[in-house]
Amino acid sequence: xxxKDIIKPENVVxxxxxxxxxxxxHYCPGCTHGVVHRxxxxxxxxxxxxxxxIGVSPVGCSVLAYNYIDIDWQxxxxxxxxxxxxxxxxxxxxxYIFTYQGDGDLASIGTAEIIHACxxxxxxxxxxxxxxxYGMTGGQMAPTTLAGMPTSTSPYGRDxxxxxxxxxxxxxxxxxxxxxxxxRESGETAAAVRKLKKSIQKGxxxxxxxKGTSFIEVVSTCNSGWKLSPVDSNRWMKENMFPVYPLGVLxxx
Amino acid sequence: MKGNEVIAEAxxxxxxDAYFGYPITPQSEVMETLMERKPWEETGMIVLxxxxxxxxxxxxxxxxxxxxxxxxxxxxxxxxxKQEGITYIAGAELPCxxxxxxxxxxxxxxxxxAQSDYFQAVKGGGHGDYKxxxxxxxxxxxxxxxxxxxxxxxxxxxxxxxxxxDGIIGQMMEKVELSEYKPxxxxxxxxxxxxxxxTTGKTKNRPRNVITSLELDSARQEVFNHKLIKKYQTIExxxxxxxxxxxxDAEYLIVAYGSSSRISKKAVEMAREKGIKxxxxxxxxxFPFPKKELAKLSKQVKGILTVEMSAGQxxxxxxxxxxxxxxxxxxxRLGGMIPSPDEIVTALEQKIIxxx
Numbered sequence: 001x002x003x004k005d006i007i008k009p010e011n012v013v014x015x016x017x018x019x020x021x022x023x024x025x026h027y028c029p030g031c032t033h034g035v036v037h038r039x040x041x042x043x044x045x046x047x048x049x050x051x052x053x054i055g056v057s058p059v060g061c062s063v064l065a066y067n068y069i070d071i072d073w074q075x076x077x078x079x080x081x082x083x084x085x086x087x088x089x090x091x092x093x094x095x096y097i098f099t100y101q102g103d104g105d106l107a108s109i110g111t112a113e114i115i116h117a118c119x120x121x122x123x124x125x126x127x128x129x130x131x132x133x134y135g136m137t138g139g140q141m142a143p144t145t146l147a148g149m150p151t152s153t154s155p156y157g158r159d160x161x162x163x164x165x166x167x168x169x170x171x172x173x174x175x176x177x178x179x180x181x182x183x184r185e186s187g188e189t190a191a192a193v194r195k196l197k198k199s200i201q202k203g204x205x206x207x208x209x210x211k212g213t214s215f216i217e218v219v220s221t222c223n224s225g226w227k228l229s230p231v232d233s234n235r236w237m238k239e240n241m242f243p244v245y246p247l248g249v250l251x252x253x
Numbered sequence: 254m255k256g257n258e259v260i261a262e263a264x265x266x267x268x269x270d271a272y273f274g275y276p277i278t279p280q281s282e283v284m285e286t287l288m289e290r291k292p293w294e295e296t297g298m299i300v301l302x303x304x305x306x307x308x309x310x311x312x313x314x315x316x317x318x319x320x321x322x323x324x325x326x327x328x329x330x331x332x333x334x335k336q337e338g339i340t341y342i343a344g345a346e347l348p349c350x351x352x353x354x355x356x357x358x359x360x361x362x363x364x365x366x367a368q369s370d371y372f373q374a375v376k377g378g379g380h381g382d383y384k385x386x387x388x389x390x391x392x393x394x395x396x397x398x399x400x401x402x403x404x405x406x407x408x409x410x411x412x413x414x415x416x417x418x419d420g421i422i423g424q425m426m427e428k429v430e431l432s433e434y435k436p437x438x439x440x441x442x443x444x445x446x447x448x449x450x451x452t453t454g455k456t457k458n459r460p461r462n463v464i465t466s467l468e469l470d471s472a473r474q475e476v477f478n479h480k481l482i483k484k485y486q487t488i489e490x491x492x493x494x495x496x497x498x499x500x501x502d503a504e505y506l507i508v509a510y511g512s513s514s515r516i517s518k519k520a521v522e523m524a525r526e527k528g529i530k531x532x533x534x535x536x537x538x539x540f541p542f543p544k545k546e547l548a549k550l551s552k553q554v555k556g557i558l559t560v561e562m563s564a565g566q567x568x569x570x571x572x573x574x575x576x577x578x579x580x581x582x583x584x585x586r587l588g589g590m591i592p593s594p595d596e597i598v599t600a601l602e603q604k605i606i607x608x609x
Binding site for chain 2: 050051054056063071073083084085086088112115116
């Protein structure tokens with residue numbers, strides 16, 4: 001008996017999006033990146049916009065996003081993804097341009113680029129992964145690291161008197177007239193993933209409506225950096241991240 | 254027209270798709286001219302004032318990655334800020350044009366002309382083993398001509414090209430013959446020409462295109478580095494450009510580029526009136542440097558004076574070019590000061606002919 005005889009098309013209840021490649025994800029088990037990648041790929045497939053979508057990946061764990069989502073990609077210098085996306089948007093106004101950035105990339109080294117791209121109302125989608133830590137370089141303090149949270153560069157916990165407060169950049173960007181849709185989501189439960197998917201779809205739809213910048217923060221886990229199990233990471237995120245970074249739509253125009 | 258204005262006009266006429274810039278003296282007229290000309294209404298060319306030089310060069314990176322003909326311009330401190338983007342563009346093997354209207358440094362320096370960015374332009378500037386193709390205009394006419402030539406070379410080799418100008422040529426007014434209009438490529442033409450690498454949207458009939466300079470496997474990175482080295486060798490074989498002035502019977506040689514070469518021409522004429530048989534070699538491409546021509550002339554002349562508005566940067570390439578076979582001395586003015594022809598003649602007499 002062949003595998004095809006067992007798994008018949010009519011019996012398939014779930015399958016990988018055709019916009020996801022077969023490459024093995026390098027992300028740690030429990031990491032939120034894989035969930036967000038899948039959701040983006042599903043939305044691109046369902047909207048039928050694979051040929052018109054260009055992604056811009058950052059420096060950080062998701063630098064290799066181009067290995068997983070089967071679209072054209074540009075890999076930006078650290079923090080500069082919104083500048084690349086600006087050029088792509090201006091030169092290809094009918095294409096779907098999105099950036100995928102982490103907290104170090106977007107809220108620290110790339111603060112100027114994201115603020116000005118949003119302020120110009122670039123017709124793009126920004127997906128912002130906030131796990132309050134630099135994952136790829138080994139768990140250093142990020143601008144979004146919580147007060148008192150230990151990291152490899154704040155081993156005794158983040159002292160806000162020394163290094164400032166967790167940066168609520170999403171709230172800042174919601175103030176700018178150039179943004180049309182600003183929301184904070186998560187991906188730790190099936191319900192949260194469904195909500196996230198709706199927001200990402202809305203972000204892509206806003207591009208075709210030329211409404212301005214759509215900005216989706218995803219409060220995420222980094223169990224390796226946090227040194228917790230995936231299950232404990234989700235619990236820690238709910239107990240500690242959500243009070244500082246409350247979920248919900250900040251702006252929808 | 255002013256040199257800077259001509260850069261803008263030449264960009265529109267050569268079918269440039271986008272200019273991304275940030276104001277800085279002495280080159281702000283480039284973007285000012287473009288904004289006044291409104292090329293988006295005429296050719297569809299995009300002009301955008303970015304929030305910083307860093308953002309501007311990364312917009313160039315994004316546009317270049319999508320197969321578009323894109324450029325930026327700045328002056329020395331701004332070009333320093335662009336180095337990160339330039340090395341990424343070189344590492345991702347993308348074509349683009351960067352204009353540097355050089356002013357004196359280091360630091361904020363002065364807003365007056367200088368040639369003190371030679372090392373930065375020719376030897377790297379950003380990190381990693383890469384080269385720019387560097388064109389050094391010495392007239393407003395060449396500011397016009399080198400925009401089109403620069404884009405041609407950039408796309409031929411998929412490599413960033415720099416026009417290394419300076420505050421004199423940028424601000425100087427001269428008569429210029431502007432180029433004929435060339436149409437911008439359509440998106441369909443871009444797919445046809447550059448669809449094998451540019452992010453024009455992944456269609457069913459091709460694998461996805463990825464613009465990146467990242468390689469985690471060192472063995473693969475080394476192979477890529479060798480590919481770049483080979484490309485630079487090809488450029489050295491094919492693209493050397495220079496100008497000779499009175500070198501046929503020369504016993505002494507001045508080597509100078511850009512503004513200094515204009516002044517040195519006058520110095521050559523003045524020296525010849527005094528009976529000194531001196532010629533001028535003007536490198537037009539600084540990378541690739543005219544090494545072969547220099548080596549040839551070094552067998553003929555007794556000594557070389559390099560004239561630069563710097564502390565002496567190109568002189569290192571001249572010394573390498575003649576392999577220490579004859580004396581090579583430097584004469585330069587700094588900080589925005591400009592050498593006069595008689596100063597150059599005196600330097601030639603004292604440093605080269607008189608012998609030290």
